[in-house]
Amino acid sequence: MDYSLLKTLCETHAPSGEEHTMKAFLLDYINNHQRNWKVQPKLIYGSELQDCLVLVFGEPRTAVYAHMDSIGFTVRYENQLVPIGGPEAKSGYKLSGKDSLGPIACELDVNDEGQVFYKFGRGIDTGTSLTFECDFRETGEYIQSCYLDNRLGIFNCLKLAETLENGMIIFSCWEEHGGGTVPFLAKLMYEQYKVKQALIADITWVTEGVQHGKGVAISMRDRNVPRQTFIRKIIDIATDSNIPFQLEVEASGSSDGRELQQSPYPIDWCFVGAPEDNVHSPDEKVHKKDIEAMISLYRKLMSAL
Amino acid sequence: MDYSLLKTLCETHAPSGEEHTMKAFLLDYINNHQRNWKVQPKLIYGSELQDCLVLVFGEPRTAVYAHMDSIGFTVRYENQLVPIGGPEAKSGYKLSGKDSLGPIACELDVNDEGQVFYKFGRGIDTGTSLTFECDFRETGEYIQSCYLDNRLGIFNCLKLAETLENGMIIFSCWEEHGGGTVPFLAKLMYEQYKVKQALIADITWVTEGVQHGKGVAISMRDRNVPRQTFIRKIIDIATDSNIPFQLEVEASGSSDGRELQQSPYPIDWCFVGAPEDNVHSPDEKVHKKDIEAMISLYRKLMSAL
Amino acid sequence: MDYSLLKTLCETHAPSGEEHTMKAFLLDYINNHQRNWKVQPKLIYGSELQDCLVLVFGEPRTAVYAHMDSIGFTVRYENQLVPIGGPEAKSGYKLSGKDSLGPIACELDVNDEGQVFYKFGRGIDTGTSLTFECDFRETGEYIQSCYLDNRLGIFNCLKLAETLENGMIIFSCWEEHGGGTVPFLAKLMYEQYKVKQALIADITWVTEGVQHGKGVAISMRDRNVPRQTFIRKIIDIATDSNIPFQLEVEASGSSDGRELQQSPYPIDWCFVGAPEDNVHSPDEKVHKKDIEAMISLYRKLMSAL
Numbered sequence: 001m002d003y004s005l006l007k008t009l010c011e012t013h014a015p016s017g018e019e020h021t022m023k024a025f026l027l028d029y030i031n032n033h034q035r036n037w038k039v040q041p042k043l044i045y046g047s048e049l050q051d052c053l054v055l056v057f058g059e060p061r062t063a064v065y066a067h068m069d070s071i072g073f074t075v076r077y078e079n080q081l082v083p084i085g086g087p088e089a090k091s092g093y094k095l096s097g098k099d100s101l102g103p104i105a106c107e108l109d110v111n112d113e114g115q116v117f118y119k120f121g122r123g124i125d126t127g128t129s130l131t132f133e134c135d136f137r138e139t140g141e142y143i144q145s146c147y148l149d150n151r152l153g154i155f156n157c158l159k160l161a162e163t164l165e166n167g168m169i170i171f172s173c174w175e176e177h178g179g180g181t182v183p184f185l186a187k188l189m190y191e192q193y194k195v196k197q198a199l200i201a202d203i204t205w206v207t208e209g210v211q212h213g214k215g216v217a218i219s220m221r222d223r224n225v226p227r228q229t230f231i232r233k234i235i236d237i238a239t240d241s242n243i244p245f246q247l248e249v250e251a252s253g254s255s256d257g258r259e260l261q262q263s264p265y266p267i268d269w270c271f272v273g274a275p276e277d278n279v280h281s282p283d284e285k286v287h288k289k290d291i292e293a294m295i296s297l298y299r300k301l302m303s304a305l
Numbered sequence: 306m307d308y309s310l311l312k313t314l315c316e317t318h319a320p321s322g323e324e325h326t327m328k329a330f331l332l333d334y335i336n337n338h339q340r341n342w343k344v345q346p347k348l349i350y351g352s353e354l355q356d357c358l359v360l361v362f363g364e365p366r367t368a369v370y371a372h373m374d375s376i377g378f379t380v381r382y383e384n385q386l387v388p389i390g391g392p393e394a395k396s397g398y399k400l401s402g403k404d405s406l407g408p409i410a411c412e413l414d415v416n417d418e419g420q421v422f423y424k425f426g427r428g429i430d431t432g433t434s435l436t437f438e439c440d441f442r443e444t445g446e447y448i449q450s451c452y453l454d455n456r457l458g459i460f461n462c463l464k465l466a467e468t469l470e471n472g473m474i475i476f477s478c479w480e481e482h483g484g485g486t487v488p489f490l491a492k493l494m495y496e497q498y499k500v501k502q503a504l505i506a507d508i509t510w511v512t513e514g515v516q517h518g519k520g521v522a523i524s525m526r527d528r529n530v531p532r533q534t535f536i537r538k539i540i541d542i543a544t545d546s547n548i549p550f551q552l553e554v555e556a557s558g559s560s561d562g563r564e565l566q567q568s569p570y571p572i573d574w575c576f577v578g579a580p581e582d583n584v585h586s587p588d589e590k591v592h593k594k595d596i597e598a599m600i601s602l603y604r605k606l607m608s609a610l
Numbered sequence: 611m612d613y614s615l616l617k618t619l620c621e622t623h624a625p626s627g628e629e630h631t632m633k634a635f636l637l638d639y640i641n642n643h644q645r646n647w648k649v650q651p652k653l654i655y656g657s658e659l660q661d662c663l664v665l666v667f668g669e670p671r672t673a674v675y676a677h678m679d680s681i682g683f684t685v686r687y688e689n690q691l692v693p694i695g696g697p698e699a700k701s702g703y704k705l706s707g708k709d710s711l712g713p714i715a716c717e718l719d720v721n722d723e724g725q726v727f728y729k730f731g732r733g734i735d736t737g738t739s740l741t742f743e744c745d746f747r748e749t750g751e752y753i754q755s756c757y758l759d760n761r762l763g764i765f766n767c768l769k770l771a772e773t774l775e776n777g778m779i780i781f782s783c784w785e786e787h788g789g790g791t792v793p794f795l796a797k798l799m800y801e802q803y804k805v806k807q808a809l810i811a812d813i814t815w816v817t818e819g820v821q822h823g824k825g826v827a828i829s830m831r832d833r834n835v836p837r838q839t840f841i842r843k844i845i846d847i848a849t850d851s852n853i854p855f856q857l858e859v860e861a862s863g864s865s866d867g868r869e870l871q872q873s874p875y876p877i878d879w880c881f882v883g884a885p886e887d888n889v890h891s892p893d894e895k896v897h898k899k900d901i902e903a904m905i906s907l908y909r910k911l912m913s914a915l
């Protein structure tokens with residue numbers, strides 16, 4: 001598989017609150033590529049959806065959610081930083097951004113009390129957002145980069161789009177930091193399209209039970225417990241498909257699924273995604289076999305559900 | 306009072322995420338008994354309500370919420386367990402469930418670091434849910450069992466249903482673990498029935514201020530502070546009724562009321578329920594006088610509010 | 611500026627859950643003063659809005675939110691208190707309230723374990739709410755009192771109302787303790803008035819980056835990260851206006867903005883408010899220049915946005 005699109009996605013600066021950059025990239029990509037897709041989707045976006053983007057293919061029964069935002073840092077006062085989402089912070093990590101004086105390439109510095117600062121030749125404007133500088137690495141077996149969470153979810157959706165006949169693809173915002181767009185996206189999918197099934201295309205953790213190269217993870221629960229009858233249906237489809245998958249059970253961790261569960265709509269959801277190492281760091285690492293399994297399983301689920 | 310129905314309710318396996326078992330039991334019970342009720346309710350259920358069940362009697366002004374789910378445990382990897390809700394965990398507690406290999410009766414094991422495991426002769430499928438094995442005990446004064454929280458709330462509603470003329474009874478899901486059905490239940494009660502008053506039929510704690518045998522507890526606040534004008538109205542009705550009750554004021558604890566308060570509907574709510582000892586353990590204990598007071602007060606409130 | 615109205619607002623007892631007292635005061639004030647306002651607003655209130663109050667001027671494009679409730683304490687059992695919101699608690703603070711036996715003026719007592727009690731000549735009814743006794747102080751430069759958070763936000767709105775031509779002013783409840791009215795207020799502003807922009811008129815903290823007398827604070831983020839394109843628009847308007855302002859960036863703290871962000875409506879929001887010292891104590895202190903800057907900036911933003 002060609003991963004150059006994934007590299008571009010990982011390099012795009014779009015922390016929570018500034019997803020308009022990713023939306024612009026996706027709109028451009030879709031306009032340039034959809035002529036080669038099996039079905040041309042209806043595109044929904046604009047001020048009614050803030051910076052979200054929705055693609056509707058044919059007669060949808062299931063929606064796939066992939067969040068566009070990433071973790072990062074906001075410049076506070078002097079050389080202080082406050083986190084956006086839950087980034088891994090280590091002295092020496094490279095950060096980039098842009099303020100009124102121009103582009104920024106600086107370094108992260110963590111003191112003994114865990115407070116986070118930047119090191120740069122000049123002061124940076126208060127309120128500027130910084131993200132990890134992207135060092136995209138591909139080997140025979142692995143992809144490694146910052147922001148595979150969740151640029152890989154977006155990549156999965158764009159691959160899925162090539163052959164998708166019926167379904168919704170929903171690019172959401174703020175997943176890493178407080179949420180807030182899933183409520184109106186759920187309203188759209190349920191009230192206007194009567195869609196009651198959702199898959200969360202996001203990235204999870206390598207653990208003792210979910211390992212590199214063993215297949216895409218189907219999460220039976222995380223901090224939230226989705227309706228188990230729906231989960232069992234997905235496991236049955238995956239089992240029949242012979243696509244490699246792993247079952248995940250965790251007490252913590254969360255996703256856009258949490259907001260779907262709490263929305264005033266009876267929407268079932270399940271998290272289905274590849275596992276990664278070095279979560280929320282510049283060195284997130286995913287096995288290529290798990291990426292391929294993820295894409296294959298999404299194709300299968302969107303037709304079978 | 307005959308408590309055999311309560312015993313059956315306590316024995317039903319329905320942890321958060323698997324409430325369909327309780328819904329099936331209730332539908333069956335209602336179909337078999339409603340001919341003897343004063344008013345036959347309209348039943349609302351189906352995919353629009355996930356696993357919830359709503360009964361509408363006459364012209365409702367007030368809704369009673371009773372959650373169907375219980376706390377429990379999910380099997381993780383190897384012999385590890387993760388909690389569903391906030392169960393009390395002690396080595397030696399008996400757990401039961403079912404997986405692909407058949408029925409399970411195993412034992413809980415807690416290590417020095419507070420991690421929770423099961424002890425069983427074989428491995429249990431990842432994702433299997435386990436609940437406390439039910440040991441239902443009735444004495445002259447007390448009922449003791451796992452899951453009085455909230456099978457007693459359900460029992461209260463089924464007793465109330467026998468004579469209810471106007472009102473809604475709402476059986477909700479996921480109260481013990483993250484919520485998520487109250488938002489669409491609130492939408493239903495408010496948009497379709499214009500009902501703006503809710504009572505939460507759930508179980509609270511015995512404390513220094515709320516004691517066994519002193520009557521049903523009316524909670525003036527817990528983690529949430531409901532609108533005090535509504536609370537005062539309920540206290541006035543209770544005072545006039547001569548039914549024994551106790552006022553509760555707590556800084557913590559929560560219920561379906563929290564989600565009603567946060568819903569986009571102007572719904573007043575009050576928690577009214579019997580107090581119990583040994584909360585979230587296999588040995589929850591409630592005084593029979595408090596159960597009787599709870600049922601009496603619900604009958605009174607549903608006609609007077 | 612004459613601050614006697616602010617004094618009356620600060621003296622009004624309206625902790626979370628009992629905002630009806632503030633609503634009654636505001637309705638009375640508005641009825642007595644709106645004849646002198648440039649535009650007479652439409653007033654919306656009643657059981658559909660619980661204890662909230664909404665003023666609609668002309669053709670609104672932006673809504674201002676000011677919460678009516680304050681922090682305080684609820685009497686538990688014996689002489690125990692539990693907090694409403696997050697009040698500063700120090701032994702010797704004066705508290706006031708009212709119960710079935712009459713008015714209460716008592717003293718706060720904090721023990722070594724941080725538990726909070728009242729000292730009073732008699733027992734106080736369980737469930738009674740107590741608030742700080744108001745000691746309103748005005749000097750040449752400062753206003754000092756309990757509850758400037760958020761009576762100053764209300765004061766700002768009433769000053770804004772005098773000249774407002776197009777806009778909504780929304781007085782909300784429960785901001786200090788769990789929220790719950792913003793969801794239906796957001797529904798009203800969006801569904802009935804198509805308003806998608808909101809300003810949060812509330813009080814923030816003096817910090818190393820936001821200081822007394824340096825102007826009103828525009829918060830670029832707190833615990834939540836609002837959409838930065840909207841924040842930049844506000845900063846641009848403020849910059850052009852020559853009204854003194856300060857940029858705030860915090861990792862914590864929250865406001866009615868949080869609930870707007872999580873509502874199922876695509877509403878942009880920004881917190882704009884004067885900074886104070888001695889937050890949530892009887893001695894909250896705000897610089898008069900910052901109050902004046904706040905009112906001036908609200909006038910500017912409501913016409914320019």
